[in-house]
Amino acid sequence: MSTSQTVDLSERPAELPGPKARHFVERDQRVMAPMGRVYPLVIDHALGCEVWDVDGHRYLDMTSGIAVLAAGHCHPRLVKTIQAQATRFTHMAGTDFYNEPMIKAAEKLVSLMPGGAGWQVFYTNSGTEAIEASIKLARYVTGRQNIIGFYGAFHGRSYGSLSVTASKPRQREGFFPLLPGTFHTYYPNCYRCPINLTYPTCGIACLDLIEKTLFRTTTPPSEVAAIVVEPIQGEGGYLVPPEGALVKLREICDRHGILLICDEVQSGIGRTGKMWAFEHEGIVPDIVASAKGLGGGLPIGAMIAREELAQRWLPGAHGNTYGGNGLTCAVMHDVLSLVEEELMANAATVGAHLLAGLQALQAEFPQIGVVRGRGLMIGVEFIEPTSGAPDHDLAEAIMQEAFLNNLLVLTCGASTIRFCPPLVLTHAEADEAIERFRQVLTICLAS
Numbered sequence: 187m188s189t190s191q192t193v194d195l196s197e198r199p200a201e202l203p204g205p206k207a208r209h210f211v212e213r214d215q216r217v218m219a220p221m222g223r224v225y226p227l228v229i230d231h232a233l234g235c236e237v238w239d240v241d242g243h244r245y246l247d248m249t250s251g252i253a254v255l256a257a258g259h260c261h262p263r264l265v266k267t268i269q270a271q272a273t274r275f276t277h278m279a280g281t282d283f284y285n286e287p288m289i290k291a292a293e294k295l296v297s298l299m300p301g302g303a304g305w306q307v308f309y310t311n312s313g314t315e316a317i318e319a320s321i322k323l324a325r326y327v328t329g330r331q332n333i334i335g336f337y338g339a340f341h342g343r344s345y346g347s348l349s350v351t352a353s354k355p356r357q358r359e360g361f362f363p364l365l366p367g368t369f370h371t372y373y374p375n376c377y378r379c380p381i382n383l384t385y386p387t388c389g390i391a392c393l394d395l396i397e398k399t400l401f402r403t404t405t406p407p408s409e410v411a412a413i414v415v416e417p418i419q420g421e422g423g424y425l426v427p428p429e430g431a432l433v434k435l436r437e438i439c440d441r442h443g444i445l446l447i448c449d450e451v452q453s454g455i456g457r458t459g460k461m462w463a464f465e466h467e468g469i470v471p472d473i474v475a476s477a478k479g480l481g482g483g484l485p486i487g488a489m490i491a492r493e494e495l496a497q498r499w500l501p502g503a504h505g506n507t508y509g510g511n512g513l514t515c516a517v518m519h520d521v522l523s524l525v526e527e528e529l530m531a532n533a534a535t536v537g538a539h540l541l542a543g544l545q546a547l548q549a550e551f552p553q554i555g556v557v558r559g560r561g562l563m564i565g566v567e568f569i570e571p572t573s574g575a576p577d578h579d580l581a582e583a584i585m586q587e588a589f590l591n592n593l594l595v596l597t598c599g600a601s602t603i604r605f606c607p608p609l610v611l612t613h614a615e616a617d618e619a620i621e622r623f624r625q626v627l628t629i630c631l632a633s
Contacts (some may be wrong), residue, residue: 198590198591198592202226203226203241204239204240204242205241206228206241207228208226225585225586225589227239230242231260232260233258234261234608235248235258235607235612235615237594245589246592247259248595248605248606248619249594249595249607250606250607251483252452252478252596253457253479253563253606254478254482254483255482255608256480256524256525257482257524257608257609257610258609261610263520264482264520264521267516267520268516270516271287275512276512276513277511277512279507280510280511280515281505285510285515287513287515287516288512290515290519291522294518294519296490298461300465304492305496306490306496307489308488308489308504308509309486309506310477310488311486311487311506311508312487313347313449313475313476313487314344314347315344315506316475316476317341317342317346317414317447317475318344320414321346321350321365321412322346322503323473323491323496323499324412324445325411326498326499327498328444330410331366331367331409332368332411333349333350333367333368333369333410333412333414334410334412334413334444335351335368336352336370336372336373336414336419336422337352337370337422338352338353338423338425339351339353339370339416339419339421339422340357340416340421341449341475345361346365349368352370353422367405367409369404371392371399372392373415373419373425374425374431381395385428390428390434393431393434397438407442410444411444412445412447412472413438413444413445413447415432415435415446415447415448416452418452418563420451420452420453421598421599422598423567423602424559424563424604425565426559429467432464435469436470439472445473447471447473447475448464448471448474450463450475450476451476451478451487452606453563454476454478454479454480455478455480455521455525456525456526456529456609457562457563457609458533458537458562459531459533459534459537459561459562460530460534460561461525463560463563472491474490474491475487475488475489476488476489479521479525479609480522481514481518482517484513484518485508485514486511486518525609529610533562534561536611537559537563539613539616540562540605540611540616541557541564543616543620544566544620544623545557547624547627551631553570553627554568555567555568555569555574562609563604563605564604564605566603566604566623568580568584577601580601580630581597581602581603587630588622591625605619607619
């Protein structure tokens, strides 16, 4: 049960990290390779949208493990499913054998795709693997090599997905050469138009660069297998493209026989108030990559492709050991059921409330340039008020101060704080998040 309605917002731990947390951080540093932790949270237990650290400090979680915990921490239905499945079997190589949980979960997933049929699933262990499978299938069925992505995109860190990723130089530095045949163009960002035009009179001209520039200079369309796009760009700053952008991209693909891959790893599974973010524009992609929220905290991903494409893969053309794992698939089925039954609608309703509350803060704090998002995928971009330039240092300072004030948030893009809480977030918890965030901004901007 949530305790957020009774929390005193004036409470602030005297010392963070606490002594137990410092002990675990020191142990971690001796045995774990560097991973870039953002602040010293050492979790002990959690429930719903609340997290307690090893020193007993309670936090409101607006990260959900980077948009993973769709049903929140330790949802009782999922806990029961895990316990029951663990007594039957946990794994039996789904690429070599059959099991009911993987079939049942795939049936549920397909039923939630456009049309409710005509799709087939390939299980992976993560989002980056889902992108790898998507790229391989696109190349396989088209006989073409090249892939087009977008600046600011994040698709993963394995070599194929990293090649299409264009989020931060550090993610690529030291790992070249990457996958040949990858190209990038501008993502539609009306707050900071990459070609200095204004929507809607621009006609989303930034996407015209695909045909007018890329196709005429560096990659003929006849050699492009796929365009990979996040319907809402995640690591790039929680960017919501203008209405009509995905429709225009779909039309470009159709004109040239190019497959459209939608990366729904962060934006899918009900997070934006619809099962898939691409549904807000009514388009239908050829391939969808999913993970994060799909497993309710257990590692699972999926490539979902139109049946006529998936059927062209010969058996053994792609595979993995853990895909179709019995335990993760059992949980995946119940996550999808919860999202369909209640969580998707809750994300839309509570998300609108949270968005409005965060937008109201703009009137108080001119350092907030824009608040954008759909459902419970919301970004607050911070700027230098005079120039309007992104204020990276301020966003980082706010993230750190939020931790000190019992609020867990993460940055993304150049200077954006993201709110991607569990989809079980209540109105009361949203109000608490807004008030804690206001308190954090007051502290940071007064110094």
